[in-house]
Amino acid sequence: MSKDLEKVRNIGISAHIDSGKTTLTERILFYTQRIHAIHEVRGKDGVGAKMDSMELEKERGITIQSAATYCTWKDHTINIIDTPGHVDFTIEVERALRVLDGAVLILCSVGGVQSQSITVNRQMTRYKVPRIAFINKCDRSGANPFRVAGQIRDKLDLNPVFMQLPIGLEADLKGLVDLVIMKAIYFEGDNGEIIREAEIPADMAEEAAKYRELMLDAASMFSDELMEAVLEGTPTPEMIYDAVRRGTLALAMAPVLMGSAYKNKGVQLLLDAVTRFLPQPGDIENTALDLNDGEKPVILQSAPDAPLVSLAFKLEDGRYGQLTYIRVYQGTLKKGDAIVNSRSGQKVKIGRLVRMHADEMEEIDTATAGDIVALFGVDCASGDTFTASDISMSMSSMHVPAPVISLAIIPKDNKSQINMSKALNRFTKEDPTFKSFVDHETNETIISGMGELHLEVYVERMRREYGSEVEVGQPQVAYRETITRRAEFNYTHKKQTGGSGQYARVAGYLEPLEEGEYEFVDNIVGGSIPREYISACDKGFKKSMEKGPLAEAPVTGVRAVINDGASHAVDSSDIAFQLGAIGGFKEAYGKAAPVLMEPIMKVAVEGPTEFQGGIMGSLNQRRGIIVGTFEEGSYTVVEADVPLAEMFGYSTVLRSLTQGKAEFTMEFKAYRHVPKNVAETLMEEARKKKAR
Template sequence: MSTSLDKVRNIGISAHIDSGKTTLTERILYYTQRIHAIHEVRGKDGVGAKMDSMELERERGITICSAATYCSWKDYAINIIDTPGHVDFTIEVERALRVLDGAVLILCSVGGVQSQSITVNRQMTRYNVPRIAFINKCDRTGANPGRVTAQLREKLQLNAIAIQLPIGLEADMEGIIDLVTMKAVYFDGDNGDVIREEEIPAALKEEADIAREEMLDAVSMFSDELMEAVLEGTPTVEMIRDAIRIGTLKLELTPVMVGSAYKNKGVQLLLNAVGDYLPCPTDVKNIALDLDNKEAEVQVSNQPGDPLVALAFKLEDGRYGQLTYVRTYQGTIKKGETIVNTRTGKKVKVGRLVRMHSDEMEEIDESGSGDIVALFGIDCASGDTFTDGKINYSMSSMHIPAPVISLAVTPVDNKAQGNMSKALNRFTKEDPTFKTFMDEETGETIISGMGELHLDVYIERMKREYGAELKVGAPQVAYRETITQRAEFNYTHKKQTGGSGQYGRVAGFLEPFEGEYEFVDAIVGGTIPREFISACDKGFQKSMPKGALTEAPITGVRVTINDGASHAVDSSDVAFQLAAIGAFREGYLKASPVLMEPIMKVSAEGPTEFQGAIMGSLNQRRGMIIGTSEEGNYTVVDAEVPLSEMFGYSTILRSLTQGKAEFTMEFSVYRQVPKAVAETVIQERLKLKKK
């Protein structure tokens, strides 16, 4: 990329479902002349928005895979990643945020800060991503950008400062007042291409003056020069922009803009703000781990001349073959050169290098530091780091949540079997939260992920993209087992009849533990010889994947061994492993094992009149209502509900609230299943096993 690094912006667009992010991205592509016509997300022309390139995304009107695209605005080169709005696809959002330098947080001017905005904001905070807030849909009935700005402060604890005001709202929205330049901006022409600047209408002048004063008060905290100029009454546009930029980059200020992407209002000003206020790659401190130096943290340089460090953050297997999206943190990737995957140590040759524009691409010869491009035919997993071999760095690992739901998929014939394998191979490489394994007893293929919709989408993709016809089982909750009290064991494994004998005695106790598993060696006097201690540990660990209640994995156990016995001839590694397995079995049942289930944090929101119905429906699902927040005619009910009770809830909620309420959920914690429910689950598992 020929653009200098200070003119590069790697940005993400994140928001709650239906806040209009795909529409906004579509407008950005139009105004930056990457596309020459506007198509709506659910448009009558049947073309669908550009960024929703997968058929399924177009059909459902939500974005599933984050398509990366490149555009240029004025003298800025902008890489945009359009990210999904549903919590089930959070890993996509998280991966995007990991490689981006800044983000635009879109909010609906009617819905305001909704549950997913809170999740996305939390993720942005985790990755220190500076952001601009864009209050979209100001043309909608009930639009209230002032209320949304207040919510940004209250609910997201952001120092949100309006730098624009709308000229009119709902159907009367005409344009935008820019509080930095103190001009009224109108968007003329069929697609809002022609920008007309005017004086602020007299009726709004006082409101604009007050809002500007408020903005200057907040912004001048980041610049002494501006503060002095404000006191003297001489602040310039440049001073204000510089101060907003400083505050935004420090994550201490969130400039708030307004507009309506659908009505073509405000998008060009947002693009200006991306250049003015969001960071360039050199503004952001990125850390790599030096694998040759005990994983010491090293700050990457962003210099194109330095050794290469690039992160593969997304894999896609589209019609052009396997595509690997990479972000370069330092150095340059050149076509034809060899790069090294630091996880596997494998060298790979860069065949084709492309800049992606949704599902179209542009061949390039090299990609400099700070850029986001795609490579062809590179075998790697999402999250792998590439270098040129001169250094051995790995970009810090990403937080990956464990799957909470699984279901069995059975291909209908041999052809479908082959296609399903290909699809699963690709999906598991692309999405670390999507896992698959074969159930040894039933021979079924089990897929697991972060929610019903998550698995639903992959099943649909297997059918549509790979032609894999499948029979799909009912969703199963990923139960776990744990113990609730200390229990002793003293087990002897003895086989001394015929052939070489086996002998090992292991004694000690199991007790509840806050982590997953811990082994404590408290043997004194060598009752178990040192060389067999690790065999005991191995035996106990082998017992953990299958609990005695439902064969669910066991977690939260500390095993302490404090006594035992061995035989000079018949004791061996195998004998002590088997003794430990026996000892665990003996102790486990005495330690009052219980079943644990995933509890989801559910946030349901809808009109206040349905608050009682929403609470009742969650309560009936063994939900624990944490609280409710009322604002105007809208209410949010927060609850913790077992995942097993949430299947099909969206249909129930819709019918209870005339389709006016929606909910999101994400995994919160594993908690003990109530006894009566556990009995049922155990009986059902037993029945299944007998079948």
């Protein structure tokens, strides 16, 4: 393995579902000699692609969980995280992007920039990830990389710069023109492993010259040296690579490469581009928060001799035991070293240090800044920071969206019950967007997550990996309650029924909190509520917010302020003040114009133009607000904001509406007020449920 940081690339491969990223990864592993045979995603040989190591992924042909691997290409070490394509698993994409330095954005040359590509691109922008685009499937009927490049500009707001041109398209795809060295490149041999350089076909010379000029114009913006050389007619490939790399790192340029992974065309040139244009770990500025200095941001140094700072970004509980994927940002991680989890303060000794290759591994002794490796037997949560024992730092927290959907699961037998607990324990640790809890009223186990498919996959994994058979209830939307105006309370809790009495008076007000879930403000002066009972009031309010009076949904966005009260020398107690606060909350809540809120999803439906009217109608019927439409040729995208509650079963409706020709994606957008008529039904249902 290369120790030279300049020759390390940590890259992600992100794209829309089914754009061929697992197939591409498979080719990368083959050409870099990590594997010795190519297996297709839905291959007839039944082996499945290397990166789709989970049985379920192999069966469905989609990647659910990212797997980490590495390979070497022309003395560079490339760490690759394969990321999922479905938006329900976005947390995986986000986590991968957090720890990667660069990314390859794969686009289908037929489908172009689809809604999921936009989501992924937005995430890449959020994490400032330099990216190159690979237009895949140029062998497919309808392939048009030029149209896709236009979409990269219009829809992704990137500056696409062609580095290559296709020689032929669709079934006639023969090879590529490299616009830097101005040669035609052909991929020969059984698996395209033999690269043959030749002169550019005569009928493409003019087009190639034109696109080279465009590429040089774009690249010259980032290098005076190149600009001068272009004016003098003497640019060298090195000058061009350097300028394109600068533009890419500045997020001002997205080099466009192309080919067909399935037909083994263009993958080696993509690997060259990864090493040439994407950043090495030292190019990226990473910061951590110094916990000893008021969380002041500190820029991390990639130097191997600096104190260790590393981030656990993924947990897996596989057949080798608990595995923690870790990215080293600063210093060196050594087998036998003691490191500290800065969240829990727990000291951990590194027993085994391994480099992962999908589901196989390789023992190593050290990992330095920039490396992505895995540790064994470390108890931690995803997102924890590990540091050297003499410093206390935390990497900035990752953006984790709140779950929007839940469902009840009931184990079929005792064995399933035991295994279900094990599975849930593991899944909730691995995936912060997946949560589980027991509803004490119904005694049911509830799981919640980011969408139907998200939960469906975990239920399936419980069955397959843990042998836990569960019955699944109807999906439930995670409603919330909030208040819309300020309301006062002055509540006295008094109980005198033999034994010691209870007395507490709590006064103050509730008001809407614009940002955040809950805030408690203590404005008591003169000790009207003794100090020792203040936290009991806070506890009482928090308890009240667990289930709101409207529809038993959690209450959020409330500031509870106490400004007066009274106590009794004998009868006041912690519990009395808790109950006082609960009473006060109830008293004010009804006056504070409470409303029910529901998750609204941003839905994008893509399909043939002829179905646009029907698609819009179907979304409209689901209380959707059509935000916009985009039409290009025979293809249309309808974007709408639709309540999640209305989206159950939509895939079936859409399929029949469009003869299976349209597809949709959705992601959580925001919580909004539930319309009055719908809210009344929900409240009625909650009342009935409570009565049962």
